[in-house]
Amino acid sequence: MSNLLLSALRGEPTARRPLWIMRQAGRYLPEYRAMRKEHSFEQLAGSPELAAEVTLLPLKRYPLDAAIIFADLMSPIPALGISVRFDPGPVLDQPIRTPADVAALPEPDAAEIGPTVIETLRLVRRQLGEDVALLGFAGAPLSLAAYLVEGRGVRGFPLLRAMAAGDPRTFEVLLAKLTRLAAAFLIEQAKAGAQAVQVFDSWGGLLSRRDWHRLVRPHLRDLLHELRRAEVPRILYFQDSAHLLDSVLELPAECFSLDWKVDLGAVREQIGPAKALQGNIDPAVLLAGPDATRAAAADLLARVPSLGHVVNLGHGIQPATPLESVQALVDVVHGEPGDRGLGSVAT
Numbered sequence: 001m002s003n004l005l006l007s008a009l010r011g012e013p014t015a016r017r018p019l020w021i022m023r024q025a026g027r028y029l030p031e032y033r034a035m036r037k038e039h040s041f042e043q044l045a046g047s048p049e050l051a052a053e054v055t056l057l058p059l060k061r062y063p064l065d066a067a068i069i070f071a072d073l074m075s076p077i078p079a080l081g082i083s084v085r086f087d088p089g090p091v092l093d094q095p096i097r098t099p100a101d102v103a104a105l106p107e108p109d110a111a112e113i114g115p116t117v118i119e120t121l122r123l124v125r126r127q128l129g130e131d132v133a134l135l136g137f138a139g140a141p142l143s144l145a146a147y148l149v150e151g152r153g154v155r156g157f158p159l160l161r162a163m164a165a166g167d168p169r170t171f172e173v174l175l176a177k178l179t180r181l182a183a184a185f186l187i188e189q190a191k192a193g194a195q196a197v198q199v200f201d202s203w204g205g206l207l208s209r210r211d212w213h214r215l216v217r218p219h220l221r222d223l224l225h226e227l228r229r230a231e232v233p234r235i236l237y238f239q240d241s242a243h244l245l246d247s248v249l250e251l252p253a254e255c256f257s258l259d260w261k262v263d264l265g266a267v268r269e270q271i272g273p274a275k276a277l278q279g280n281i282d283p284a285v286l287l288a289g290p291d292a293t294r295a296a297a298a299d300l301l302a303r304v305p306s307l308g309h310v311v312n313l314g315h316g317i318q319p320a321t322p323l324e325s326v327q328a329l330v331d332v333v334h335g336e337p338g339d340r341g342l343g344s345v346a347t
Contacts, residue, residue, distance in 0.1 A: 004065045005133040006195055009233050009254045009276050011308050017301070019333045020066035020135075021326070022237075023316030024058040028323070031057045041086055045072055048119035055124050059132065061323075062330050066133040067124060069189070071117045073139040073200060074147060076185045079108040080177075082148070095151035097163065099170045105177050110184040117185075118192045125193030135235075136194030138186050140201035141178040141219045148174070157206055164207060164215055175219040183226035196233035198257065199223065202315075204248075205240025212244055217251075224252045235278060239315065249275070260314030265303035273308060280314035281329070286321045290328035297332035306336070 004018035027033060032054060035044065044050045054070040074090045085091050096102060117136075125134050146157040164171045186197045199220075207216060220236075227234050237257040238248050249256060249271055257278035258264065264277050285296045300311070311333050317326075 003131055003133050003195070005310060006233070008308055008310050009196060009235070011273060011276060013307060016336055017306050017309050017311050017333055018065035018133075019311040019330065020064045020068065020133075021058070021317050021329075022068075022313055024064065024068065025054050025070050026317060027319035028317055028321040028326070029057055029061070030323075031061075041072075041088070045070065045075070046116055048116055048123055051116065051120040052123040052127070055120065056127060059128075062326060063334070064132070064330075066135050067128060068135040068137060068198070069117060069121055069124065069194070071114070071120070071137070073143065073202075075114040075117050076138065076181050077144070077148070079113040079181065080105050087152075089153045090147055091152045092148065093151070095159075096148040096174065097159065099167070099173075102170050102174045102177070105174075107177070107180065108184075110188050113181065113185045113188065118188055121189055121192040121194055133195050134193055136186060136189030136192075136197040137200060138182045138189075138197065140199050140204060140236075141175040141182060141223065142206070142216050143201050143203045144178045144182065145171075145174050146203045146206070148178075157203060161206060164211055168215060172215060172219075175216065176222075179219045179223045179226075183223050186227060187230045187232060190230065190232040194232075196235060196254075197227065198235040198237055199253075201236065201238045204238045205242070205244060209243050209247075213247065217247065221251055228252055235276075235310075237278075246270075255308075255310065257310075257312065258314065262314075263303075264300070264309075265305075268305055268309075276308040276310060277304065278310040279312045281312075283313045283315050283318050283321070286313075286325035286329070287318055288325075289322060290324045293325040293328040294332050297329050301332070301336055 004014045007014050008018050044054055051070045055067050058064055059067055074084045077084050128134055146160045149160040149163055150157050224234055234253040235255040235257050236253040239259045241248050255276035255278050258280050260280050260282035264280055281296050281300055286293050
């Protein structure tokens, strides 16, 4: 059986559109909630065996076309000598804010970066059929820097933006180090069995267009170039991209995953058939129940040509999502008429 997701990333016709869901192993699953009663998040993410089990949970319930490794965005950060705890999101008790802080960050060997994630990938790959893709992931340099500078998730990350404005040299040195860290981590994930990787720039839209072009885009481009040199297929997830979208779509990636505020049909018309697109149903729609989910999914399939389209949400699935909504999404994608599955991309 062919691997639908990898074929879609290559722009090849597929029997139907591939489907997976960001944060698909998360708290909406009763199986996951049962495991959390016995284990903390740190325990689950810190054990290759438990993390592999969590990674596979959604595949046991739904016929999804990819498994994404269960880990946290901050998984590579301990390799920099930085402690991360969760309360409930990532918290750094000693943020990185000065030139001396940034200069003191080491350049770890690849084997030191996220070893639990690497072992988890090996375990999962052995248990997946060839028809299901295994995805690795890492945070983009800016999204990692947001937590390192701020110390935790804060609306708008004002201290990060202040560093970009007041000390752009330190800001760029930090992003360069995080670029090398993320590239090494993702390449090791590919060696361990990840067949494609997703770069999450969840906070990519924080800066103005001018500052993003000057301070951020070169590092994101360098990361994607490193992955291309290593022949690792790349999905770039970018949130809040409206003021940057044309420049984001020029970056070197096989697939662009965009949030629900972007019209994927219009993007397809803009970029033509050369790149795959992923997404982008609003996760809140699934909270409204299966009928609303079916309607949104059918609308998405009608607006976005099937060739090179990976169905997904525009962000991570919400913990309160009804299981029936996920099943409704699966049913619509799997029930799409077959002649659309081999259709052409609009240009």
